Amino acid sequence: MKRDGHTHTEFCPHGSGEEVELFILKAIELGFTDYSITEHTPLPKGFKDQASGEEDAIITAGMNAGDVDYYLKKMHQLKKKYAKEINIHVGFEVDYITGFEDYTTDFLNEYGKLIDDSILSLHFLQGAGGYRVIDYSPEDYQNGMIHHYGTFQKAQEKYFQTLLQLVDADLGIYKPKRVGHITLCQKFQTFYKDEETHLSAESIVLIDNLLEKVKKNGYELDFNTAGMFKPYCGEPYPPLQIMKKVKEREIPFIYGSDSHHVTDVGRGYQAFKTL
Ligand code: ZN
Numbered sequence: 001m002k003r004d005g006h007t008h009t010e011f012c013p014h015g016s017g018e019e020v021e022l023f024i025l026k027a028i029e030l031g032f033t034d035y036s037i038t039e040h041t042p043l044p045k046g047f048k049d050q051a052s053g054e055e056d057a058i059i060t061a062g063m064n065a066g067d068v069d070y071y072l073k074k075m076h077q078l079k080k081k082y083a084k085e086i087n088i089h090v091g092f093e094v095d096y097i098t099g100f101e102d103y104t105t106d107f108l109n110e111y112g113k114l115i116d117d118s119i120l121s122l123h124f125l126q127g128a129g130g131y132r133v134i135d136y137s138p139e140d141y142q143n144g145m146i147h148h149y150g151t152f153q154k155a156q157e158k159y160f161q162t163l164l165q166l167v168d169a170d171l172g173i174y175k176p177k178r179v180g181h182i183t184l185c186q187k188f189q190t191f192y193k194d195e196e197t198h199l200s201a202e203s204i205v206l207i208d209n210l211l212e213k214v215k216k217n218g219y220e221l222d223f224n225t226a227g228m229f230k231p232y233c234g235e236p237y238p239p240l241q242i243m244k245k246v247k248e249r250e251i252p253f254i255y256g257s258d259s260h261h262v263t264d265v266g267r268g269y270q271a272f273k274t275l
């Protein structure tokens, strides 16, 4: 089995716009046997009014609410079309947003029967002026998060604290079993020259607690190689120092390319193989 558990499509407003069928053909060419299509869920109604920072960051974060039915229909059709070549798993990368648990639960209950595989990810945190998306740009992160919490590492700790809430959250029977890119807060780590950006001692404690909870709940992790290719990150989410702990605890982890372009499919698979 060769599996990519985290990929995007033309329905992603911050993706390349290339047809998902081209991603699938690339995965087949690379010998993948399993391929999960996990588009970003739409943001809750009214969320924009409670968010702050770069407007583009917010409006391009998830798929359009009006596209969900068409998205699912199209992905299930492609799953059938390519069933002889590859096992396609249709689903979502679901956003966990504190305070919007009811919306997320309703969404999952509405579409759960059509979901084969899904990821629960944290991209939004409370920051300057309201909710902020954390992975848009180093400048937006600095203004919205680092300045708000005081230091890079304080913002980092907020990320792991919120991941603990994510794992505990009751989102109903369709809650995803896999936690997305658990160190996304490190995406711009080498950009800030006068900040300590390595994982703080407090963050390591929080991560240990997180891994305990993940293990206890029978969840799994997204081993997401996208960070290796981000100019200010240079390591997977999570990095090898954390993967050591993941393996010690025998927590299942699934390779995810987090492809937003056809050329991303399969990237960093070697790093996964050598773990
Ligand atoms: Zn995305």
Ligand code: FE
Pocket (backbone or CB within 6 Å): 093, 121, 123, 180, 181
């Ligand atoms: Fe994500």
